[in-house]
Every structure is written in C-alpha cells, then in structure tokens.
Amino acid sequence: MDITKFIVSSREKALLYGDHATYRSQLAGKLLHSRKKLNIATKNRGKFSPKVHVTPEQIAENHEYLRLQLLTAERAWAHAMSMKAAHSADKKGMTGKTRSHIVSRLEKGARYAEKLAETLSQTAASGATPTDVLEAHAYAALLRGAAQFEKQHWESCLKSYSVARIIYGTLSTSAKGDIFKDLLSETIDPSIRYAAYQAKIPRTQPIPAIAHKAFLHADAGLVERIKSLNPDVLKAGGGQEVKEDAVPVTEAAPTTLTWRSREVKIEDAAIAAAWASVATEKSRLSQKLSSGSLLLPNDMAAAYDDILTRSQDAVDATKQAIDELKSEGVTQSDPRMQSLQITRTAVNYELISWRIGRNRVLIGKDDGAHPDFGEAQKKKKKTDVEEVAAGTRHKDEAPGRQIARLKEKVVLYDGTLQSLEAATELPGVANDQELSSRLNATAQYFTALKCLAISRSHSIAGNDVNALALIKHALGQCKAALPVLSGNEDEDDSDDEDAEPSPRNILVTKQDIQLLHDLLSGEQQRSRALVEIHSLEKSSKASSNAPSSSSKPLVSQLSSYPAGGIDLENIVAYPPRVEAIPVKPIFLDVAWNYIDYPGNQAGGGGPKQAAATTAGKAGGAKKPLTTAEQQQEEAAKPQKRGWFGFGR
Structure with a gap:
C-alpha cells in the first residue's frame, strides 16, 4: 500500500511549485475524483449523503477506499498548515481563534488517520501487511503529535511523536529507509527536542532515550507488532538503526570533554552522541590503516570520509546548542556558554586536524x-601495487607529467596551510602561546614542503638557480620549525609503547621534521653543486668561443697579457681590411707655423721672421731693434689667448 511513500511524494510534488494552499486545492480535486471512482460523490443539485465509515472489507476489495481516507486526512493537514503559514508573518502573533481553527483541522486529520489505522489493524479482513499497519499508526501519531504541538500539550506531544519515531526507526532498515530517515531528521526529531525543552527535560538526554522512555506507555499491541519486525529496536534506544558493533547512545556517550588540560562538562546530548561517534570512527580508522593490506593514497584518503562526517556532525551540534542559548538570552559570561565555546574550539580543531590528515595521506x-614520479595514482592490480611498494618497478615519467604531479602536491599543501590558518583563528587559540607557536611551526613545516615541490619543478625545467633559492628558503623554514616540533609531543598519545599508532592528522612528529631537515640539507648541497657545474660549463663555453672572428687579434692587444694563452691562429687580422688608424690632429700642423726655434733668426722659418724682413726692406733706414727692446715691445703688446688668437 505504501502509505508513507504516498504521503511524502504528494507533499513534495505539491510544495515544489506551490505552497500548502496549492496542496490543499490539489487534494480537493483528487478527493472528488476518488469519490467519483467509488460512486459515492454527491451529484449536482442532489441530496447530500452522509459519509459512511470505511470497513476493512471495502479496503480489501478496492484500495481506493484507503486512498480516500488518506486524502481526507491530508487535506485537513494542508488546510491547517496554510493558515499557520499565512499568520506566521503577523506582528501581533497568532490569535486564539486562528489557533483553535488550526487545531480543529489537525484534530480532524488525526481522527481520519486513526480510524484508518484501526481499520487496517484487522489484517485478516483488510489484507494489510504488518508494515502497512505500522505505517498507518505512525502517520496517525504524526498528525496527533502536530495537533498536540499546537495545543502546547507537551507531554502528550512527546508521546505521539515518540510513537512515530519508534515506528519509523523500525522501518528505516527496509528498502524504503531513506523516506523514513528524512521524516525523522526533518520533522520528528526537531519536534521532540523542542517539546522536551518545553517539558523541562534535561538536554543531556538524547532524543532516542527520550522517545524510548515516552514509548513505554504505548499500546501493548503496537509494541508487539514492532517487536515482531525488529526485537532489538527498543533495546538500542528509541528506534535507532542498529548496527553490528553499535553501542547504545545512553551508555557510550561521554559526559566530559578535555581540551588543552581543561575539562568541560557536555550538557547537550547531541554533542555527546556526536563526540562518541568521533571516538568510534577514530578507532575504526586506526584499524583500517594499520591492517596489513596495501592501500593506495586515494583509498587511504577515502577511509577518512566517515570520521570527517562525524566531526562535522559534532561541529553542527555545538553550533546549534550555542544558537539556542543565544536565542534564550544567555550571556557570554554564563558558565554554560563558556563550556560550549571551549567545546566548539575542540570539535572544530578536531575537524581541521582530520582534514589535514586526509591531505597528508593524499600527498x-x-x-x-x-x-614518487614512478608510482601511478590510478588503481592497479594487486601485483602492480606490490611491485611499486617494494621498489622493484619504476617507470620514468615525462617531464611534463612530473611537473603536473608536483602541481597537484602544491595544491594540497595550499589547502593544508589554509586549514592551519583557520585553526589559528579559532576562539582561544591566540591566547594559548604554546599551541599558537606549534601551529606556526607546523605551517612553516608545510611551507618548506611546498617550496621543495616547487624547487623540484624548477629543477626539472632546468632553472637550477631558482631551485637553489627555493631550497634555501625551505631549509630556513625547516630550521625555524625544528626546535618547536622536536620538543612537543602529542597530547593524546599515551606512554604505552604497545599502543596503536595514530592516523595522520595535524600532528607533525619529531621524526617528520628531522627527516625533512636532513633531506633539505642534502638537497641544498646538491643544488649548489648543480649551480656550480652550470657556471663552470657556461664559462668554459665562453672561453671556447673566444677565438672567433669577432675577437681582436694579438697584435691589437699587445698592451695586455694573454691570461688564457696565445692563440697562434689569431695573431693578425687576415685578410686585411680597412680600419681607422690614429693620426696627428690638424691643429698641430697649424700651430707649427707659430713656433720659433733658436737659430732660425738668420734663415727665417716662421711668419714672424718673414714679416720682420719685409718691414726692414720697406723702411730702408730703420734701425734694427736690440733683443732687450724687442722683449719690452712684445711685453707691451696685449697677449693672445686661445690656440688661434681668438680672444674670449
């Protein structure tokens, strides 16, 4: 009959494109069509016929009678929800008349659903299966709980919703379990939590325990029907899905949480259950990774999915608890709020730690x-994996593929550094000097690894100088982180040497940082040697190219000693070519005419002597001047400045 599937699918289809009012109008049309099929519809302008109770025999003959009852109950529920949605935005709130109208509609839907459940309980006459009977009872309890919720009768509301939760929890192990799980998480569990809060039930009690306690007053026949399907459902606590290694939540949930030598009390049941799940998944992860089977990095990273999901559940539960206290007006100085803030930091740090661990196994x-350029990341056969792990098989990859693999590592290193930055921003971390320094050292450790990967890509590309610079920076980061990471031990590790090793997380051990330091020291020496070899090769190429046609011959370089030896093939330029040669400037020739030398008075060699001879011939009787008189006459004349006598 699929009662729950029919109800859920009808609501989803109607609310996908409309609201509850649209759903109500659709149900009215379906009801009319159903009555016409059963030939019980009131004809036009005909006499009204009162509704007759549906019998089990009618349902056995035609399932349309079952559909008729469900549509009637759903129409009443849709009418109530449409009124509630229409008045939810009113500033004055919902009036008493409107609330009573909503309650009456929900009561009507609950009555129809309860009558249907009672009719189907007669399985011999109705032909219903035990699953159909339980689904009808759960649907009736769901509508009755909604009516009690609007009446604000919290005890009755808890009982009704507990019946629905136990039944849907029992049926969630079937093939249609997803539908029942959605109802539990979206409708029933929030209603039970709010009703328990209004009923002054402590938050330390989980929802399954509350539902189990409220279900003890249920009908004995209903309890027997549930036990016939799953005898252990009531023992596990509130209709939860029972796993093979599951532990009841009421017994396994921790009551305290320790963070950085501070122990706080867990007052919220959802946080306690989520934190217990984290501890359980941690042990499972340790067992899976410590098993003797060879796992590829992708398979190891997939093993972290469950613990990441449980850690995220703990974070969400803590956030919801803080939001609830804020909505109640609780101040930050309240002890409950202080405990929740510490819990929030602890669970967020745990989530970030496992994210970093997942990145580390992927790297x-x-x-x-x-x-690891020779190892393939894709899934291989078992023999191939064993050969790669043993180091007996190594296949060189192309340089482009190697650089692409290094880029993937750099992306993972960037994600890890972002997670570490988020961890430093958690409340209370900045005030913890020891933890803050350790996180900074961890960031330096992964920064050194990132620089190492980038330097390898430069080395593959042939940029040895850039690779050496990056290696030097990485070694500096590693040396700065070495004292901090070598002196701190994991807070969660016990002193027992036989304890199982913890999976990869945010913790960087002393062996990790020491291994990286030794590796970077060797890589630095190797990079220096490569750079030196590259420099020597470059200088040797330059010297080998020295006797080229463009270099000067030896005859032109006689003023300098040939340090590299004499090139006997480049003594002179051959064949000879026209070249500029140094000559005496022309102004020296001009100045030569104005220079008087001793002994040139008789012969006359300059313009001054020629001028004096010409003047003597022209004057005839002019007495020649003595040497002293000539000197006085020349001293009286104004002196010329410049080479050619042009004064300035």
Whole structure:
C-alpha cells in the first residue's frame, strides 16, 4: 500500500511549485475524483449523503477506499498548515481563534488517520501487511503529535511523536529507509527536542532515550507488532538503526570533554552522541590503516570520509546548542556558554586536524618529501601495487607529467596551510602561546614542503638557480620549525609503547621534521653543486668561443697579457681590411707655423721672421731693434689667448 511513500511524494510534488494552499486545492480535486471512482460523490443539485465509515472489507476489495481516507486526512493537514503559514508573518502573533481553527483541522486529520489505522489493524479482513499497519499508526501519531504541538500539550506531544519515531526507526532498515530517515531528521526529531525543552527535560538526554522512555506507555499491541519486525529496536534506544558493533547512545556517550588540560562538562546530548561517534570512527580508522593490506593514497584518503562526517556532525551540534542559548538570552559570561565555546574550539580543531590528515595521506609517503614520479595514482592490480611498494618497478615519467604531479602536491599543501590558518583563528587559540607557536611551526613545516615541490619543478625545467633559492628558503623554514616540533609531543598519545599508532592528522612528529631537515640539507648541497657545474660549463663555453672572428687579434692587444694563452691562429687580422688608424690632429700642423726655434733668426722659418724682413726692406733706414727692446715691445703688446688668437 505504501502509505508513507504516498504521503511524502504528494507533499513534495505539491510544495515544489506551490505552497500548502496549492496542496490543499490539489487534494480537493483528487478527493472528488476518488469519490467519483467509488460512486459515492454527491451529484449536482442532489441530496447530500452522509459519509459512511470505511470497513476493512471495502479496503480489501478496492484500495481506493484507503486512498480516500488518506486524502481526507491530508487535506485537513494542508488546510491547517496554510493558515499557520499565512499568520506566521503577523506582528501581533497568532490569535486564539486562528489557533483553535488550526487545531480543529489537525484534530480532524488525526481522527481520519486513526480510524484508518484501526481499520487496517484487522489484517485478516483488510489484507494489510504488518508494515502497512505500522505505517498507518505512525502517520496517525504524526498528525496527533502536530495537533498536540499546537495545543502546547507537551507531554502528550512527546508521546505521539515518540510513537512515530519508534515506528519509523523500525522501518528505516527496509528498502524504503531513506523516506523514513528524512521524516525523522526533518520533522520528528526537531519536534521532540523542542517539546522536551518545553517539558523541562534535561538536554543531556538524547532524543532516542527520550522517545524510548515516552514509548513505554504505548499500546501493548503496537509494541508487539514492532517487536515482531525488529526485537532489538527498543533495546538500542528509541528506534535507532542498529548496527553490528553499535553501542547504545545512553551508555557510550561521554559526559566530559578535555581540551588543552581543561575539562568541560557536555550538557547537550547531541554533542555527546556526536563526540562518541568521533571516538568510534577514530578507532575504526586506526584499524583500517594499520591492517596489513596495501592501500593506495586515494583509498587511504577515502577511509577518512566517515570520521570527517562525524566531526562535522559534532561541529553542527555545538553550533546549534550555542544558537539556542543565544536565542534564550544567555550571556557570554554564563558558565554554560563558556563550556560550549571551549567545546566548539575542540570539535572544530578536531575537524581541521582530520582534514589535514586526509591531505597528508593524499600527498604520499613522508608528506611528499621524497619524489614518487614512478608510482601511478590510478588503481592497479594487486601485483602492480606490490611491485611499486617494494621498489622493484619504476617507470620514468615525462617531464611534463612530473611537473603536473608536483602541481597537484602544491595544491594540497595550499589547502593544508589554509586549514592551519583557520585553526589559528579559532576562539582561544591566540591566547594559548604554546599551541599558537606549534601551529606556526607546523605551517612553516608545510611551507618548506611546498617550496621543495616547487624547487623540484624548477629543477626539472632546468632553472637550477631558482631551485637553489627555493631550497634555501625551505631549509630556513625547516630550521625555524625544528626546535618547536622536536620538543612537543602529542597530547593524546599515551606512554604505552604497545599502543596503536595514530592516523595522520595535524600532528607533525619529531621524526617528520628531522627527516625533512636532513633531506633539505642534502638537497641544498646538491643544488649548489648543480649551480656550480652550470657556471663552470657556461664559462668554459665562453672561453671556447673566444677565438672567433669577432675577437681582436694579438697584435691589437699587445698592451695586455694573454691570461688564457696565445692563440697562434689569431695573431693578425687576415685578410686585411680597412680600419681607422690614429693620426696627428690638424691643429698641430697649424700651430707649427707659430713656433720659433733658436737659430732660425738668420734663415727665417716662421711668419714672424718673414714679416720682420719685409718691414726692414720697406723702411730702408730703420734701425734694427736690440733683443732687450724687442722683449719690452712684445711685453707691451696685449697677449693672445686661445690656440688661434681668438680672444674670449
């Protein structure tokens, strides 16, 4: 009959494109069509016929009678929800008349659903299966709980919703379990939590325990029907899905949480249950990773999915608890709020820790410190995996593929550094000097690994100088982080040497940082040697190219000693070519005419002597001047400045 599937699918289809009023109008049309099919519809202008109770025999003959009852109950529920939605935005709130009208509609729907459940309980006459009977009882309890919720009768509301939760929890193990799980998480559990809060029930009690306690007053026949399907459902606490290794929540949930030597009390049941699930998944992860089977990095990373989901549930539960206290007007100085803030930091730090651990196993062995270009990341056969792990098989990859693999590592390192930055921003971390320094050292450790990966890509591309600079920076980061990470131990590790090793998380051990330091020291020496070899090769190429046609011959370089030896093939330029040669400037020739030398008075060699001879011939009787008189005459004349006598 699929009662729950019919109800859920009808609501989803109607609310996908409309609201509850649209759903109500659709149900009215379906009801009329159903009555016409059963030939019980009131004809036009005909006499009204009162509604007759549906018998089990009618349902056995035609399932349309079952559909008729469900549509009638759903129409009443849709009418109530449409009125509630229409008055939810009123500033004055919902009036008493409107609330009573909503309650009357929900009561009508609950009565129709209860009559249907009672009719189907006669399985011999109705032909209903035990699952159909339980679904009808759960639907009736759901509508009755909604009516009690609007009446604000919290005890009755808890009982009704507890019946629905136990039944849907029992049926959630079937093939249609997703539908029942959605009803539990979206409708029933929030209503039970709010009703329990109004009923002054402590929050330390989880929802399954509350539902189990309220279900003890249920009908004995209903209890027997549930036990016939799943005898252990009432023992596990409130109709939860029972796993093979599951532990009842009431017994396994922790009551305290320890964070950085501070122990706080867990007062919220959802946080306690989520934190217990984190501890359980941690042990499972340790067992899976410590098993003897060889796992590829992708398979190891997939093993972290469950613990990440449980950690996120703990974070969400803590946030919801803080929001509830804020809505109640609780101040930050309240002890409950202070405990929740510490819990919030602890669960967020745990979530970030496992995210970093997942990135570390994806990067590879030793956090990607050693190159693994020969190992393929895709899934292989078992023999191939064993050969790769043993190191007996190594296939060189192309340089482009190697650089692409290094880029993938750099992306994972960036994600890890972002997670570490988020961890430093958690409340209370900045005030914890020891934790803050350890997080900074961890960030320096992954920064060194990132620089190492980038330097390897430069080395593959042939940029040895850039690779050396990055290696030097990485070694500096590693040296700065070495004292901090070598002196701190994991807070969660016990002193027992036989304890199982913890999976990869945010903790960087002393062996990890020491291994990276030794590796970077060797890589620095190697990079220096490569750069030196590259420099020597460059200088040797330059010297080998020295006797080229463009270099000067030896005859032109006689003023300098040939340090590299004499090139006997480049003594002179051959064949000779026209070249500029140094010559005496022309102004020296001009100045030569104005220079008087001793002994040139008789012969006359300059313009001054020629001028004096010409003047003597022209004057005839002019007495020649003595040497002293000539000197006085020349001293009286104004002196010329410049080379050619042009004064300035």
